[in-house]
Amino acid sequence: MDASAQSGGTGGGGTGGGATGGRGTGGRGTGGRGTARKPAPKRKEGGKARKAKKARVSRPAFTIQQGEDMLLYISNTSSQAEGSLWTSRRKTVSKAKLLKNQKKKKKTVCPKSRLERKTVKEEEEDRLPEEDRWGQLLPEEVLVSIFQMLVVQDGAVPFLCRVSRVCRLWNAAAATLTLWxxxxxxxCWIQPARGQTEKTxxxxxxxxxxxxxxxxxxxxxxxxxxxxxxxxxxxxxxxxxxxxxxxxxxxxxxxxxxxxxxxxxxxxxxxxxxxxxxxxxxxxxxxxxxxxxxxxxxxxxxxxxxxxxxxxxxxxxxxxxxxxxxxxxxxxxxxxTELSVCFQSLQKACPKLKIFRMFNIQIQHKAMRKRGESEAGFPLLDEFCIANTEYSYMTDQVLLDVLFGSTRLRVLDLRGSTRITTFGLAQLPCPKLECLFWGQYFTKNIGFTSVKKNLQLLMEKWGPTLQQLDITNQPFTEADLQVALAFLAQVAEADTLLSLNLSGTKITAQALRPVVERMTALGYLNLSSCRNLPRGVKKIYRSQEEIQELLANLH
Known part of the structure; x- marks a missing residue:
């Protein structure tokens, strides 16, 4: 063994080991430190050479199979994917471990200028189709007008609260104070049968x-x-x-x-x-x-x-x-249901009253001793409604005591008032009544008179101005109804009467025909439960076209 071999063995087992205290290529020397990589093995002389790699041929996008009478063309599933079938994997480089004294360097990122940001934002907006950007291009005034129509239909809450979260433009439009x-x-419904917690x-x-x-x-x-x-x-x-x-x-x-x-x-x-x-x-x-x-x-x-x-x-x-x-x-x-009302006190306390309504309440009139304190009555009264579905204590005299000064009355709702007669209504001081609701909508016969008559008195008094008439289930005779409706067709204009309810009455086709022919503005006609009419016409008509069809059937 020569000297060079001995000196190489002193540094460890690495090829070409270094001197004492130095670093070898692959091994660790005496008192030194080597890298963790192993030395690449030397290729032996006379060894076998590596085989050359063959290029992989991509599969065709289809295969052809021969059947009995035809050739079948079958596409491969891999052909639907974009790009080549064989793609090279990206090499991942393992991160080297940091030493004790080394620090990780952070890359400095330069912020983009405002001009660059703006151009990028514009490019992103340009990529969107026009049908997706109509809400951003719409003028705010037009958007507020659209919101106003929806607010009238659906209310401001929660509609405006929801649309304000769409974008900045919609938020600004929804914040318009005139919409609120x-x-x-x-x-705020949380869960059925559970109350709200303190947090909620x-x-x-x-x-x-x-x-x-x-x-x-x-x-x-x-x-x-x-x-x-x-x-x-x-x-x-x-x-x-x-x-x-x-x-x-x-x-x-x-x-x-x-x-x-x-x-x-x-x-x-x-x-x-x-x-x-x-x-x-x-x-x-x-x-x-x-x-x-x-x-x-x-x-x-x-x-x-x-x-x-x-x-x-x-x-x-x-x-x-x-x-x-x-x-x-x-x-x-x-x-x-019963309530005592002193109308004289109300007339004195509320002289500007225009609308008086009491629904489903049986009013018991409480008279005052001194009649002179309420001489004015209700001079500005426009609507008087005491409708109920059970029974009523209202009489002709009480009604006259309440409305003796109401010359401007236009709407009179007496549904359920069975004690009121046509003579009592004819004495009221209101010459231009437009709506009279006098139907009976219950089955109890408390205070129900057997037969009512002289309906023509009301047609003579209010026929020229009457727009809505309801006499449901009123026990007028056939002759009385015929005379009253014939008089109404003579004195009223063609476009005056708008609604007529004759349900449950004894109206006949002969009495009904002149009114239907004359009143061209009539848009509602109730003939349900009218036993004296032929079959097929006893129903509700809600338009002038349907009423004209009724007229053809009556002929």
């Missing part, structure tokens, strides 16, 4: 407060539906941020106390309409509200119960001198 003048907020209630309050602060500055008509809690909070928030509030409607709400109503009276100085129908409220709180702020109320609507008779008494005391609309109804399952 009429808002209805419904109950707080989120609802936060959302409602944000809407009031940022969207309700021009709110005029506010409706709250099916809220069982936080109703006072909603009223206080709306009254604080909505200086133009004119109408408040609480539908099927519970928990309305005097604090919420008091905040409306103190802050909402433009409030004129208060609708509390089908809602549970604190009667004392409402009475206090009317006593302090009733002068600004023009329209009052509530549901009658034995607890809130004090509300009507407060109105009769004069707490609402400028009241123009008074509407009282009752729940369908309520048994409290």
């Amino acid at each position: 003048r009429k808002v209805a907020v419904n109950h 209630s707080n989120r609802i309050k936060e959302t409602f407060t944000w809407l009031a602060e940022n969207r309700f500055s021009q709110l005029r008509d506010f409706t709250l539906c099916h809220w069982a809690t936080s109703v006072d909070f909603a009223l206080q928030t709306v009254s604080e941020f909505c200086p133009q509030l004119r109408s408040v409607h609480l539908s099927y709400c519970r928990g309305v106390t005097g604090s919420g109503l008091r905040s409306l009276g103190l802050r909402s100085r433009s409030l004129q309409r208060l609708n509390l129908q089908h809602s549970e409220f604190q009667v004392e709180g409402l009475v206090d509200f009317l006593e302090e702020h009733g002068k600004q109320i023009r329209q009052m609507l509530f549901t009658r119960s034995h607890r809130n008779d004090k509300v009507l008494a407060a109105i009769a005391k004069g707490f609402c001198p400028d009241l123009e609309l008074l509407e009282v109804n009752k729940k369908l399952d309520s048994k409290d």
Whole structure:
């Protein structure tokens, strides 16, 4: 063994080992450090040469098979893919491990200029088809007009809240304050038969407060539906941020106390309409509200119960001198149907009343001792409605005491008033009545007279101005109906009568024919349950075309 071999063995087993303390190519020297890579093996002399790699031939995109009578052309599934079938894999380079003293260098990324950003954004927008960019290219004024039509149809909430999340343009259009003048907020349904948790209630309050602060500055008509809690909070928030509030409607709400109503009276100085129908409220709180702020109320609507008779008494005391609309109804399952009403007190307390409505309530007239205090009556009354489906205590004399000064009356709804006669109606001082609803819609015979007559008195009085007539189930004779309708066809203009309800009467084809021929504007005709008419015509006609077909059948 020569010296060179001995010196190579001192450095380890690497080929061409280094000196003592140095690094070998593959091994580790004495006191030195070598790399982890193994030395490449030397090719032995006379060894076999590597075989040359053959280029792989790609498969054809189809195969042909021979059948009995034809050649079958079958495409390969691999041919549907794009590109070549054999693709070279990308070589992955393993990351070298960092030494103790080495630090990873971060690549510095130069931010793009604003011009470059803008051009890239424009390029992305150009890639979108035009039909997908119509909402971004639409002028904001046109978008607001479209939103206005949808708000009138579906309401502002939740429509505007949803479209504001589409894009910035739609958000700006939905934030237009004129779109938020009429808002209805419904109950937030979580799960059936489960109440709201405190967390959910707080989120609802936060959302409602944000809407009031940022969207309700021009709110005029506010409706709250099916809220069982936080109703006072909603009223206080709306009254604080909505200086133009004119109408408040609480539908099927519970928990309305005097604090919420008091905040409306103190802050909402433009409030004129208060609708509390089908809602549970604190009667004392409402009475206090009317006593302090009733002068600004023009329209009052509530549901009658034995607890809130004090509300009507407060109105009769004069707490609402400028009241123009008074509407009282009752729940369908309520048994409290009778109510004592002093019309003389209402005439004195509300001289500006234009609309009086009481639905499904049996009114018992309570007369005053001094008749002279109510000499004016209701001089501005336009509509008087006491419709019910059970029975009525209203008589001719009581009706005359109520309407003796109502010369401007246009709508008279006496459905269910069986004690009223044609002679009593003919004495009313309203010469231009347009709508008369006098049908009977119940089966009880309390106060039901056997036969009614002289319907022509009403046609002589109101025939030229009558637009809607309803005498359902009224027991007039055949001759009486024929004379009355013949007189109506003579005195009325062709375009005056719009609706005629003769259901359940003894009308005949001979009496009906002149009215149908004369009234060309008639758009509704009810002939159901008319036994004296031939088969096939006893139904409801809802257009002039259908009425003309009826006329052909009557001939």
